[in-house]
Amino acid sequence: MLFGLGLISLFTGHVASDLEWYSQRLVKRSFFYSRLEGRRREGIDIWKSKYSNLFYGCSERGRNFPSAIRERASNGYLLIAASGGLNQQRTGITDAVVVARILNATLVVPDDFVNIFDIDWFISYLANDVTIVKRVPDKVMRSMEKPPYTMRVPRKSPPEYYLDQVLPILLRRRVVQLTKFDYRLASNLDEELQKLRCRVNYHGLRFTKPIQEIGERLVTEMRKMAKHYIAVHLRFEPDMLAFSGCYFGGGEKERFELGEIRKRWATLPDLSPDGERERGKCPLTPHEVGLMLRALGFANNTYLYVASGEIYGGEETLRPLRELFPNFYTKEMLAVEDLKPFLPFSSRLAAIDYIVCDESDVFVTNNNGNMAKILAGRRRYAGHKRTIRPNAKKLSALFMARDQMDWDTFSKKVKASQRGFMGEPDEVRPGRGDFHEYPSCICERPFTDDENSKGEDRLSARIPVN
Numbered sequence: 001m002l003f004g005l006g007l008i009s010l011f012t013g014h015v016a017s018d019l020e021w022y023s024q025r026l027v028k029r030s031f032f033y034s035r036l037e038g039r040r041r042e043g044i045d046i047w048k049s050k051y052s053n054l055f056y057g058c059s060e061r062g063r064n065f066p067s068a069i070r071e072r073a074s075n076g077y078l079l080i081a082a083s084g085g086l087n088q089q090r091t092g093i094t095d096a097v098v099v100a101r102i103l104n105a106t107l108v109v110p111d112d113f114v115n116i117f118d119i120d121w122f123i124s125y126l127a128n129d130v131t132i133v134k135r136v137p138d139k140v141m142r143s144m145e146k147p148p149y150t151m152r153v154p155r156k157s158p159p160e161y162y163l164d165q166v167l168p169i170l171l172r173r174r175v176v177q178l179t180k181f182d183y184r185l186a187s188n189l190d191e192e193l194q195k196l197r198c199r200v201n202y203h204g205l206r207f208t209k210p211i212q213e214i215g216e217r218l219v220t221e222m223r224k225m226a227k228h229y230i231a232v233h234l235r236f237e238p239d240m241l242a243f244s245g246c247y248f249g250g251g252e253k254e255r256f257e258l259g260e261i262r263k264r265w266a267t268l269p270d271l272s273p274d275g276e277r278e279r280g281k282c283p284l285t286p287h288e289v290g291l292m293l294r295a296l297g298f299a300n301n302t303y304l305y306v307a308s309g310e311i312y313g314g315e316e317t318l319r320p321l322r323e324l325f326p327n328f329y330t331k332e333m334l335a336v337e338d339l340k341p342f343l344p345f346s347s348r349l350a351a352i353d354y355i356v357c358d359e360s361d362v363f364v365t366n367n368n369g370n371m372a373k374i375l376a377g378r379r380r381y382a383g384h385k386r387t388i389r390p391n392a393k394k395l396s397a398l399f400m401a402r403d404q405m406d407w408d409t410f411s412k413k414v415k416a417s418q419r420g421f422m423g424e425p426d427e428v429r430p431g432r433g434d435f436h437e438y439p440s441c442i443c444e445r446p447f448t449d450d451e452n453s454k455g456e457d458r459l460s461a462r463i464p465v466n
């Protein structure tokens with residue numbers, strides 16, 4: 001089994017500590033942010049941020065942003081090979097549009113794009129920004145003396161890198177393919193390019209009609225049963241757990257099984273499972289996610305949509321979560337027949353989960369993987385829809401001491417630990433951190449004296465349903 005860098009960064013990366021780092025940097029606060037301050041202690045509505053309507057996603061092109069270079073006049077054809085799962089590919093495609101723009105190149109859509117995304121919409125929606133074609137014209141292919149040049153650019157390269165290193169090759173060879181293209185473009189770009197990134201990711205990328213339809217059907221099913229629902233994105237695969245070096249309470253059997261898997265990576269350091277837990281490096285178990293949600297105040301009759309891949313320990317591992325939230329649903333439970341055509345395709349299945357998670361009132365994850373990040377960013381853009389990231393570092397101590405306190409104390413402490421991790425607008429300044437997780441194309445509404453008169457009608461940042 002292959003481990004992408006994404007997964008590695010998931011475990012060496014920090015469920016909580018990244019966020020803590022950002023929140024320590026919230027020094028320069030705008031007027032709105034300072035206005036929000038101080039009110040934080042009032043407690044929050046667990047279903048919806050009270051302040052979300054002070055912000056909206058803003059990615060319209062600026063007046064002075066030149067139109068796309070036409071195919072004939074472009075500097076050549078840019079191909080990318082995206083890597084990883086659905087959401088890693090999504091970041092790659094988003095960044096590729098921006099790179100094509102920087103290079104004045106014509107972008108060629110990657111191979112299996114058409115199976116997941118609506119290709120005609122993508123091309124037409126972005127036509128003013130970048131010229132995109134389905135394939136390199138035969139004439140160009142025939143005129144080439146050598147096969148397309150392939151190269152891999154370093155992670156998070158700035159525009160200058162593309163201009164200095166890629167452009168000369170593109171001009172000479174006409175066709176360049178960038179391989180392993182994920183997170184290859186810097187987080188910080190000028191404002192117009194950031195807005196373009198948002199146009200691609202939040203508007204230009206739509207799933208194909210069959211995927212969109214089944215996703216929306218599942219959302220409808222959830223909404224038929226309940227006014228609100230929580231989407232829980234769980235990652236608890238055996239190899240991921242083994243890689244983390246953590247212990248999840250499964251006794252000798254678990255120690256042995258995860259230990260065997262861990263031998264696959266010869267260079268992993270010897271970690272202390274307790275130490276990792278204390279440092280907040282261990283993904284929450286499904287049971288812990290349930291405890292956190294109940295402690296935050298979600299009642300036992302709340303409806304849960306659970307999106308997950310393989311779960312180590314299967315049903316047994318999920319049972320405590322089901323007991324805490326008996327209204328527990330998965331796509332397999334809601335759409336047995338309709339799901340059949342999608343079953344052989346993991347990216348399409350992931351896309352279906354993406355839609356149901358995106359539409360949820362509350363989105364919760366136990367991990368810091370690509371889907372968690374991308375959806376967190378998208379939900380910020382869409383008006384700060386509630387997104388809960390466990391503060392694993394603080395929570396782990398509470399879970400360990402769960403038996404030593406009564407429920408109310410536990411609940412109070414969980415709420416305190418999660419302050420700053422609930423997807424409130426003032427938790428992080430737009431533009432800080434990784435772009436896909438913290439998109440900068442979020443604007444504050446102009447101040448009006450009578451803040452309370454702001455009605456729902458002013459909340460305009462909703463992403464149109466495809």
Ligand SMILES: *[C@@H]1O[C@H](CO)[C@@H](O)[C@H](O)[C@H]1NC(C)=O
Pocket residue numbers: 066067069075102103104163167
């Ligand atoms: C791309 O085209 C614009 C004009 O639209 C021009 O100003 C810019 O220098 C070009 N950049 C490259 C890399 O060709």
Ligand SMILES: *[C@@H]1O[C@H](CO)[C@@H](O)[C@H](O)[C@H]1NC(C)=O
Pocket residue numbers: 300301326
């Ligand atoms: C849910 O909680 C209520 C009390 O808040 C309790 O009476 C009921 O038995 C619980 N239901 C389940 C299925 O646990």
